[in-house]
Structures are given as structure tokens and as C-alpha cells.
Amino acid sequence: MLHVGLTGGIGSGKSSVARRxxxxxxxxxDADQVARDVVAKGEPALAAVVERFGPRVLRPxxxxxxxxxxxxVFADPEALRALEGITHPAxxxxxxxxxEEAAGAGAAVLVHDMPLLVEKQMSPEYHxxxxxxxxxxxxxxxxxxxxxxxxxxxxxRMRSQADDEARRAAADVVLDNxxxxxxxxxxxxxxxxxxxxxxxxxxxxxxxxRRPDHVTLDLDPDWQLDGPRLAARVKHALxxxxxxxxxxxxxxxxxxEAKDVIDLQVGVRTLSEADRPDFLAALDRAGYPRVQGVDRxxxxxxxxxxxxxxxGSDPGQVVHVHVREVDSPGWVWxxxxxxxxxxxxxxxxxxxxxxxxxLTDETRREDYPQAKEPWFDEADDRARxxxxxxxxxxxxxxxxxxxxxx
Ligand code: ADP
Numbered sequence: 001m002l003h004v005g006l007t008g009g010i011g012s013g014k015s016s017v018a019r020r021x022x023x024x025x026x027x028x029x030d031a032d033q034v035a036r037d038v039v040a041k042g043e044p045a046l047a048a049v050v051e052r053f054g055p056r057v058l059r060p061x062x063x064x065x066x067x068x069x070x071x072x073v074f075a076d077p078e079a080l081r082a083l084e085g086i087t088h089p090a091x092x093x094x095x096x097x098x099x100e101e102a103a104g105a106g107a108a109v110l111v112h113d114m115p116l117l118v119e120k121q122m123s124p125e126y127h128x129x130x131x132x133x134x135x136x137x138x139x140x141x142x143x144x145x146x147x148x149x150x151x152x153x154x155x156x157r158m159r160s161q162a163d164d165e166a167r168r169a170a171a172d173v174v175l176d177n178x179x180x181x182x183x184x185x186x187x188x189x190x191x192x193x194x195x196x197x198x199x200x201x202x203x204x205x206x207x208x209x210r211r212p213d214h215v216t217l218d219l220d221p222d223w224q225l226d227g228p229r230l231a232a233r234v235k236h237a238l239x240x241x242x243x244x245x246x247x248x249x250x251x252x253x254x255x256x257e258a259k260d261v262i263d264l265q266v267g268v269r270t271l272s273e274a275d276r277p278d279f280l281a282a283l284d285r286a287g288y289p290r291v292q293g294v295d296r297x298x299x300x301x302x303x304x305x306x307x308x309x310x311x312g313s314d315p316g317q318v319v320h321v322h323v324r325e326v327d328s329p330g331w332v333w334x335x336x337x338x339x340x341x342x343x344x345x346x347x348x349x350x351x352x353x354x355x356x357x358x359l360t361d362e363t364r365r366e367d368y369p370q371a372k373e374p375w376f377d378e379a380d381d382r383a384r385x386x387x388x389x390x391x392x393x394x395x396x397x398x399x400x401x402x403x404x405x406x
Contacts, residue, residue, distance in 0.1 A: 008132030011139035124236035208311030237286035305330035
């Protein structure tokens with residue numbers, strides 16, 4: 001089942017998107033609703049809340065008195081922690097149960113409608129994060145006009161939420177809702193048709209996405225956000241089975257033209273660990289099935305550089321995941337090359353010019369990596385000299401923590 005996180009600031013149109021996705025066939029789990037349900041009358045979490053804070057947080061009809069509870073925990077961090085200690089596990093359990101029920105019922109796409117997804121840094125938990133992006137002034141106007149919210153309340157709520165930039169960094173898909181409701185629906189329908197439905201199908205069949213047959217060069221500043229976001233996702237899927245996950249390759253070098261493929265490198269202790277069923281299952285579930293028949297890099301010395309390769313299933317973004325042993329020559333090479341190109345504009349331009357050169361003729365997908373080899377061979381000495389001169393080391397970057405860009 002494809003697990004989609006949906007978020008957006010208050011008034012962005014998130015609920016409208018969730019509604020449309022449900023019409024298209026997704027199962028939607030509404031985080032606000034779950035948070036209310038776990039403290040409904042008769043729920044164990046409500047009993048625990050009353051035990052901790054007393055009957056003053058109950059209404060005469062036995063339901064939770066939210067404003068009263070709010071007054072108790074407001075400005076009392078200790079009390080707030082106690083409350084969250086009760087409600088968070090209940091929310092988590094219920095969410096997991098709803099997810100299992102959806103999977104059991106054969107749902108292909110589960111959407112978690114989660115206002116605080118970015119604030120709680122939950123992005124790595126999903127296959128895909130969709131953000132509804134609407135300018136603040138438009139949101140304020142809609143909340144005041146449609147929901148009768150006082151303007152100051154709307155602005156105060158927005159100030160307490162993540163800013164739009166943080167939200168966009170967490171997003172795989174940004175839906176722009178500054179237009180008409182109909183335009184929003186059309187974007188959601190296209191997203192469903194072109195990305196969510198085929199992604200879910202790829203997950204079901206264990207297929208990966210391929211880039212087009214004909215190679216073209218792009219330059220997309222978003223790659224600097226995409227790489228760390230996807231690396232964090234793979235790290236989350238593998239946990240301790242990955243020593244670290246790094247964004248490597250040309251898209252990891254700001255300003256370098258590249259084909260639109262995000263390359264990630266998973267550092268493992270030994271390749272035999274990467275062949276274990278739990279490692280393979282974790283990456284399958286996350287949408288990164290193994291690519292059979294690839295077990296080494298093109299040799300750059302006498303020894304073979306062994307690796308494993310996985311490919312991402314998202315039809316909207318081709319991702320290659322190279323699994324290499326930490327500190328092996330191939331692992332070091334990828335990081336050194338990236339860091340050299342990041343730090344040396346002349347080297348970057350030299351490489352870009354070479355790529356443009358080999359792409360003038362009709363270079364096809366399968367020929368392109370081979371065609372780049374002569375440049376790598378020649379550049380390797382320069383990269384090594386640079387590393388020597390600057391006392392470069394692979395460092396701690398990427399040790400699960402998202403990189404900060406460059
Ligand atoms: P959220 O769930 O993100 O807080 P909603 O989906 O409830 O936001 O949208 C906020 C308000 O704006 C709702 O009343 C909704 O009907 C309205 N709305 C949403 N999208 C548009 C749009 N494109 N044009 C006009 N009004 C909209």
C-alpha cells in the first residue's frame with residue numbers, strides 16, 4: 001500500500017485535497033479526527049486524562065472539556081508533557097490500526113492528512129509527501145470568509161506553524177492552491193493519475209521507475225532538497241542496517257547539469273548484510289526494489305568494486321540507490337568525487353562541458369554511463385590530488401541526518 005503524507009498550513013486547502021483523494025479511491029486517515037477520537041467518551045485515554053487532571057476537564061455530559069483542559073496545560077510544560085504521554089501513544093496506536101485495516105481491506109493508497117507533519121519531522125515515514133501551498137494572504141481571506149475565523153486568530157495559528165519554505169523542503173509534490181477550487185481538483189486528479197496510482201501499482205508489483213530512453217541534461221535547484229529528503233527516507237526505512245545514506249552523483253553538486261536522477265549511496269558494514277531478507281524487505285516496502293544483475297561498479301582499478309543497486313518506484317522521480325560497504329574504494333570514490341566537484345567550479349564546468357559533448361549525438365540510456373568513463377579516469381587523479389591537498393575525509397555527513405544542502 002502506498003503511504004502518502006498530506007499537509008499544508010491552516011486554510012491552505014488540505015481538507016479539500018483529502019476529500020478529492022478519497023473520491024478517487026484513497027483511504028484517508030484524518031490526524032485531527034484521530035486525536036479527537038482517542039479521547040472520546042468511553043476511551044481509555046480519556047479515563048487516564050481524568051485520572052491525571054481531575055474531573056474539572058470533563059463536561060457535565062462526560063465528554064472532554066477541551067477549553068478547560070487547554071487552560072490546565074497552557075503555560076505548564078510539565079502538565080502538557082503528561083497529557084502528551086497519554087494521548088500520543090493512543091494516537092499512534094489508532095493510526096497504526098487504521099492503516100492495517102486499510103491494508104487488510106486491499107486499499108492501494110492510504111493518505112495521512114497530518115497538519116503537523118513538517119513540525120514533527122515525519123516526512124521520512126511516507127512514500128510521498130504532498131504539500132498544499134497557498135499564499136498566507138489567500139489563506140487568511142478564505143478562513144475569515146468561509147470559516148468565520150477572526151483574522152487575528154488565523155494569523156496567530158499560522159505563526160505557530162512551520163513556514164512555507166520548510167514545508168516545501170519536506171514535499172515531494174507541491175499543489176498550488178492560489179487558483180479556483182476547480183483548478184485544485186484538476187491538479188489532484190492529475191497527481192492521482194500520473195503519480196499516486198502508478199506508484200501504488202509499482203509497489204504492488206515490485207517495479208522500479210526508469211528514466212527515458214533518451215538522455216537529456218537538466219539543472220534543477222530542487223535537487224538539493226530532493227536528495228537529502230530521499231536519503232532521510234531510505235535511512236528511516238533501513239534504520240541501523242544502514243551506517244549512513246548520502247546524496248551522491250551529479251544532482252548532489254549544486255550548479256552541475258545532470259540527468260534527472262537522484263543517486264543515493266547506502267553505506268553498509270558488509271554487502272552480505274545487504275543481501276539479508278530483512279534488508280531487502282525494508283527497501284521493498286519503502287519502494288526501492290533491488291535491481292537484479294548488477295553487482296559491481298565499472299572497475300576503476302584491478303580489484304572489482306562490488307555493490308548492490310536498488311531503484312525507486314516513484315514514477316515522478318527516478319532514484320538509483322547504490323549500496324556499498326563503508327570505507328570501500330567505491331564508497332569513498334563517490335563521496336570524494338561529489339565533494340571535489342562541489343568545491344571546485346572549474347572542475348564542475350569541465351565535467352558539464354564533457355557531458356554536453358557526449359550528448360550531442362543520440363546518446364541512449366544504456367550508453368551514457370560508459371561514455372562518461374574517460375572523463376572519470378582522467379579526473380580521478382585531480383580529485384585525489386584535491387583530497388590530499390585539503391586533507392579531505394568522508395566525514396560524518398549523511399549519518400542519517402539530512403544534509404543541510406551544501
Ligand atoms: P485546510 O484543511 O488546509 O485548513 P480547507 O480545505 O478547509 O483548508 O480550505 C480552507 C477554506 O478555503 C475552506 O472553506 C475551503 O472551502 C476554501 N477553499 C479551499 N480551496 C479554495 C480555492 N481554491 N478557492 C476558494 N476557496 C477555497
